[in-house]
Amino acid sequence: MSSDFSAEAKLADLESEMKSTLKWLQLEFVSKNGKVDVSEPLTAHSTLNAKEVPLSGFTGSIDEKKCRRCGSEDISVSRTVEWWKMNGDAGGQLTSWCQVCGLQLSSSWSDE
Ligand SMILES: [Zn+2]
Numbered sequence: 371m372s373s374d375f376s377a378e379a380k381l382a383d384l385e386s387e388m389k390s391t392l393k394w395l396q397l398e399f400v401s402k403n404g405k406v407d408v409s410e411p412l413t414a415h416s417t418l419n420a421k422e423v424p425l426s427g428f429t430g431s432i433d434e435k436k437c438r439r440c441g442s443e444d445i446s447v448s449r450t451v452e453w454w455k456m457n458g459d460a461g462g463q464l465t466s467w468c469q470v471c472g473l474q475l476s477s478s479w480s481d482e
Contacts, residue, residue, distance in 0.1 A: 375412055382408040388420060396423040398472070405472055423473065432466035432475040442470035449479065 375383055381399055385408050388397060399406040399418050406418065436443050447466045454460035461480030468474075 377413060379412045380408065381406060381410050381412060381415075381418075384412060384420075392422075394422045396474075397421060398423055432464050432477050433468065433473070434466055437468040437471060437473055439473045440468060440471040442468055444469040 385397060385399070388394060397420050399408065399415075399420050401415055401418055406415065432447065433445055434447050435445065437445060445466050445468055447464065449464050450462045451460050452462035459481040461478060461482065463476050464479050465474065465476040
């Protein structure tokens with residue numbers, strides 16, 4: 371890539387650049403020490419790998435029991451309510467988060 375970033379640029383800047391350039395929906399950076407937080411400055415890392423994180427929003431499923439990427443069963447699932455109706459139906463987002471590799475997946479749910 372031939373993007374110019376300022377000295378204060380953070381990984382988050384690179385992330386948004388890559389998302390728009392590569393059409394990746396979600397990605398994460400990893401160094402030899404593991405996953406790197408995007409709030410870190412770019413200059414803190416000389417070598418980094420970026421990888422695309424598959425989102426299940428398109429397949430409509432989350433990993434509630436077992437992580438599809440690393441196979442861990444240490445998954446936390448959260449459910450948020452985004453809308454509800456007079457008849458009691460509600461819906462929102464389900465998000466699963468692998469405690470081991472950090473894979474985050476989300477899908478929508480509803481009572482309808
Ligand atoms: Zn995992």
